[in-house]
Amino acid sequence: MRSQLRQGSVLFALGLGCCWLNAADAAAGDDPAVLDEVVVTATRVTAAFANVPAAATVVTAKDIAAKSVSRLGDVLDQVPSLYLRDGALGLSQGTSGTSGMSLRGIDQNKTLILLDGQPLQDGRSGKVNWRIPFVEDIERVEVVPGAFSSLYGSNAIGGVVSVITKQPVKHEFTARVKKGWQDAGGEDASVYWRERLDNGFGVVVGYGRQNRDSYVNDYVVRTPVAGAPGTPVSGALPIATRDGASAWLVGDKGAAPWDSTNATARLFYFLNERDKLYAGIARQNIDQGYTHFNTYLRDATGAPVSGGTLDINGERVTLSESNFVNNSPLHEAATRYFAGYDGTAGEGFLLKVDLARIDRAYSFTQAGTTSTWSGGAGTLTDTPNSGVDAALQLSFPAGLRHFWVTGLALHRDYANQQSYALSDWRNPDSRVSLNGGYRGDSMTTAVFVQDEIQMAEALRVYLGGRLDRWETRGDNFRNTAPAGATVFPARSVAAFSPKLSAVYQANESATLRASFGRSFRAPTNEDMYTTSTVNGLTTQGDPNLQPERGTTWEIGGEMRGGGNTRATATLFENRLSNLIYLKQITPLVLSQRINAASAKVRGIELAATTGLTEWLALEANYAYIESRMLENSADPLSVGKRLTDSPKNIGGLAMTARRGAWSGRLAARYVSHIFATARNTDVVEGVPTSYDSYTLVDAKAGYAFSGKVQGNLAINNLFDRKVYSYFLMPGRNLVAELVFSF
Numbered sequence: 001m002r003s004q005l006r007q008g009s010v011l012f013a014l015g016l017g018c019c020w021l022n023a024a025d026a027a028a029g030d031d032p033a034v035l036d037e038v039v040v041t042a043t044r045v046t047a048a049f050a051n052v053p054a055a056a057t058v059v060t061a062k063d064i065a066a067k068s069v070s071r072l073g074d075v076l077d078q079v080p081s082l083y084l085r086d087g088a089l090g091l092s093q094g095t096s097g098t099s100g101m102s103l104r105g106i107d108q109n110k111t112l113i114l115l116d117g118q119p120l121q122d123g124r125s126g127k128v129n130w131r132i133p134f135v136e137d138i139e140r141v142e143v144v145p146g147a148f149s150s151l152y153g154s155n156a157i158g159g160v161v162s163v164i165t166k167q168p169v170k171h172e173f174t175a176r177v178k179k180g181w182q183d184a185g186g187e188d189a190s191v192y193w194r195e196r197l198d199n200g201f202g203v204v205v206g207y208g209r210q211n212r213d214s215y216v217n218d219y220v221v222r223t224p225v226a227g228a229p230g231t232p233v234s235g236a237l238p239i240a241t242r243d244g245a246s247a248w249l250v251g252d253k254g255a256a257p258w259d260s261t262n263a264t265a266r267l268f269y270f271l272n273e274r275d276k277l278y279a280g281i282a283r284q285n286i287d288q289g290y291t292h293f294n295t296y297l298r299d300a301t302g303a304p305v306s307g308g309t310l311d312i313n314g315e316r317v318t319l320s321e322s323n324f325v326n327n328s329p330l331h332e333a334a335t336r337y338f339a340g341y342d343g344t345a346g347e348g349f350l351l352k353v354d355l356a357r358i359d360r361a362y363s364f365t366q367a368g369t370t371s372t373w374s375g376g377a378g379t380l381t382d383t384p385n386s387g388v389d390a391a392l393q394l395s396f397p398a399g400l401r402h403f404w405v406t407g408l409a410l411h412r413d414y415a416n417q418q419s420y421a422l423s424d425w426r427n428p429d430s431r432v433s434l435n436g437g438y439r440g441d442s443m444t445t446a447v448f449v450q451d452e453i454q455m456a457e458a459l460r461v462y463l464g465g466r467l468d469r470w471e472t473r474g475d476n477f478r479n480t481a482p483a484g485a486t487v488f489p490a491r492s493v494a495a496f497s498p499k500l501s502a503v504y505q506a507n508e509s510a511t512l513r514a515s516f517g518r519s520f521r522a523p524t525n526e527d528m529y530t531t532s533t534v535n536g537l538t539t540q541g542d543p544n545l546q547p548e549r550g551t552t553w554e555i556g557g558e559m560r561g562g563g564n565t566r567a568t569a570t571l572f573e574n575r576l577s578n579l580i581y582l583k584q585i586t587p588l589v590l591s592q593r594i595n596a597a598s599a600k601v602r603g604i605e606l607a608a609t610t611g612l613t614e615w616l617a618l619e620a621n622y623a624y625i626e627s628r629m630l631e632n633s634a635d636p637l638s639v640g641k642r643l644t645d646s647p648k649n650i651g652g653l654a655m656t657a658r659r660g661a662w663s664g665r666l667a668a669r670y671v672s673h674i675f676a677t678a679r680n681t682d683v684v685e686g687v688p689t690s691y692d693s694y695t696l697v698d699a700k701a702g703y704a705f706s707g708k709v710q711g712n713l714a715i716n717n718l719f720d721r722k723v724y725s726y727f728l729m730p731g732r733n734l735v736a737e738l739v740f741s742f
Contacts, residue, residue: 106158147517168202230309275343378425440525
């Protein structure tokens with residue numbers, strides 16, 4: 001493994017070196033490139049790359065077409081410093097509950113994900129359903145790392161990932177069909193139409209469906225316990241846990257097939273070429289199922305064994321058939337409603353108004369400890385939640401040197417969780433009684449302002465801030481012993497997030513950037529109001545939690561050259577405080593979420609793109625991220641350890657070719673070891689539930705049979721690496737695709 005990682009590091013270093021040399025050569029030449037890409041997210045208005053106060057990355061629809069994608073995470077595979085896992089990626093059956101990410105070492109609860117300006121973090125836990133964006137409808141994705149609460153409010157400590165959908169500016173009708181084999185087994189189909197009509201109206205309509213057979217990726221590992229051994233069995237495989245303890249691999253939970261749909265419909269009315277009204281609705285739905293488990297154990301007669309007190313190589317191991325089940329049936333859905341205006345409001349004024357609502361469903365079943373795979377008592381956890389957003393933004397010049405961005409914003413999260421006892425955990429409708437639940441209602445109102453100041457011809461300064469007032473209230477109840485109910489009164493907290501940035505154009509080919517800002521993340525409804533018990537351990541929220549805080553500075557630069565060459569380098573540091581962690585109140589009995597910790601994350605980020613020839617492009621990126629817990633009263637043994645979901649090294653390298661009717665892409669991604677425990681005890685790799693270091697390579701080739709028909713063939717995990725990211729990641733698999741355009 002170490003040899004593999006060394007080879008990967010060398011590969012990424014060579015790619016970066018090649019790009020940087022091209023950038024330096026081009027910058028020294030007589031024809032510096034004028035890159036036409038723009039960024040909106042960094043300043044909330046359209047700005048040229050060279051002028052924005054952030055090391056932004058933009059992934060366009062053209063870039064997406066070159067990749068093998070089925071979910072938003074696949075689109076972002078080469079974004080510098082961005083780590084994605086499980087439910088964020090397209091071949092995973094995982095939902096928002098298993099998704100994970102970090103940007104510059106800051107996890108997804110503290111990194112804002114937007115879809116056309118609407119936050120995708122859910123109203124219960126702050127996690128993201130990465131299936132919600134319909135991939136065929138994505139025009140571009142902008143990723144801006146750094147402190148952005150000054151413009152966007154809560155969650156923007158690590159940065160912002162902004163998904164921007166297509167507009168009906170031209171005719172497009174596309175139909176796609178896909179077929180996957182091996183660990184990608186399943187089929188995809190989609191249709192997508194957008195049209196600009198002569199009467200000023202425009203329409204966008206799309207529908208897509210994905211289904212996967214899934215594959216075995218969740219295993220049953222049991223550790224020996226004290227006491228006399230029971231029934232002798234064979235077939236168990238010796239293995240270590242991710243923490244290094246001796247254990248036995250006794251089976252797997254079978255595959256978890258899933259079926260997912262996306263649909264979108266939007267109507268536009270163009271008042272003129274600049275001003276437009278729009279409204280729409282979008283729906284995403286996923287249902288996850290199950291297949292029969294596999295036990296590797298056999299008794300003396302050769303019969304399979306799935307429960308009991310066992311003797312494995314002289315050690316006592318306890319096992320129940322409930323250990324072999326997953327949390328299915330599982331259902332997750334989201335329905336988005338949105339409307340707005342984007343245009344002018346008089347001479348020199350730009351006005352943007354957005355209204356949006358998202359209603360989410362999230363439910364899953366769990367088997368009781370005495371249940372079998374086919375049925376028995378269990379629980380259903382049902383957590384419908386919603387989000388409401390409203391924003392008004394007015395932008396305008398003031399004199400020759402100032403450009404102001406001002407606005408008002410409202411965001412509301414509501415969650416209503418109920419837990420039911422089931423007579424049959426395989427049947428969500430077999431409800432016997434209501435065990436308990438919680439309700440949480442959190443709302444933020446804000447005002448923000450930013451002044452872009454042209455201090456000199458080569459120097460721009462951005463000065464701004466946002467004042468958020470966060471208010472929350474909630475209640476919870478429990479009908480099982482000890483029964484009770486609590487109503488938590490409303491309370492509010494104010495958060496001011498300032499930011500100062502400077503952009504200096506050293507010459508036509510070089511830009512220097514620096515920024516300093518403060519940001520925050522409000523606690524979720526789940527953080528504050530939920531109480532749950534699993535395996536005898538009760539975890540309760542704290543209704544008095546305070547927002548988590550971040551202070552960030554960064555300094556960096558960019559070189560540009562011919563052949564669309566760009567190279568960037570950024571040094572950054574984040575200091576985090578008021579971090580929410582679980583504190584043991586009574587060991588093995590009761591834990592509570594509290595504001596307990598502070599941490600520091602710092603590093604360097606390098607990225608480069610260049611055209612090697614007229615038909616071959618190269619992109620490379622690398623980040624070194626040092627994260628460390630500075631203090632943690634909830635878990636003192638975590639002090640000095642790395643943060644979870646924060647890789648120390650992460651890099652990417654990709655080559656994209658387009659020549660004649662042929663196209664192709666070869667991409668590699670390297671991620672160092674991830675810790676899932678605050679104390680960093682999970683040091684073992686290559687075992688179930690571990691988070692392994694890896695280098696994975698994907699390849700794709702395409703051929704345009706005509707202007708209307710394109711065929712693509714992709715091989716994912718080309719070298720068939722076996723990697724765990726809690727679940728076993730997909731092995732080598734093949735995906736074939738036909739795209740019809742009219």
